[in-house]
Amino acid sequence: MPNHELPSSTHVAVEPAPENLDASHFYVAYVFDRAETRKQDITTLIREARWLDYPVRYWWLSAAVDLQGSPDRLIVCVHHPSTDVNAAMDLGDALYENSVTWDDLEAAAVKEYRDFGQPVETSGSILKPGGTALFPLPGIDQASQKQREIGPETTEYEQEDTTSDVRSLVPRPVITLEKESDTEFLVYYSLSGLALVRATGEGEASDRVFASVHSLVGKMGTRGLTAMEANQVGLSDAVVEIDSIEPFEPSEDESGTPE
Secondary structure (H helix, E strand, O other): OOOOOOOOHHHOOOOOOOOOOOOOOEEEEEEEEOHHHOHHHHHHHHHHHHHOOOOEEEEEHHHOOOOOOOOOEEEEEEEEOOOOOOOOHHHHHHHHHOOOOOOEEEEOOHHHHHHHOEEOOOHHHOEOOOOOEOOOOOOOOHHHHHHHHHOOOOOHHHOOOHHHHHHHOOOOOOOOOOOOOOOOEEEEEEEEEEOOOOOOOHHHHHHHHHHHHHHHHHOOEOOEOOHHHHHOOOOOEEEEEEEEEEEOOOOHHHHOOOO
């Protein structure tokens, strides 16, 4: 009988599942000016998004439009593979806890996410339009780091931004600082207004305003918003009416103790 040689398991590679680029999903674009000075914010954004298993891609504005001499902007786009209106709330909470800030927040179209976006796992993998690292590793020249990012001989020992990689393996502690005299209230409010946005159609215009308002509301914890956070989302005109306020009294199931 002929001998049949089984393939060696060392040559079997498992390809990651392809990203489902559904037009109905949420693609939230965080825009950064002077990106080279925003390492902490960008690193944390990518780390927290990947912690929640959300795909992340980045591109430079110059790849999509003619800047006509204006400074370039970095776009870090998080893909929330869901049609749920609360899809981005968990990431918004994590960014709020870590005091992450950005310069603009927009709803990206799946076409620009697909056509311009480069998949990214850590901030150290981001390259400038010229091909050099946005955040160079200490003691490594730009040419070497560029080769490490795009070359075929990258090894597991050459992973950049190891501090972020290690932090991503450690569960994030939840720290809540509350004064004993604080009382929680349920505040019922109504929000209405209008916003002037640039978009290719009504659907995109709706998505952009929704993402902006959704992000602002999602960042509001029991301490409210700082002025910096509130300024991150600008509305042309908005009216907020407080309908009613009542003390929040957790039920027995929520508090764990009888009332």
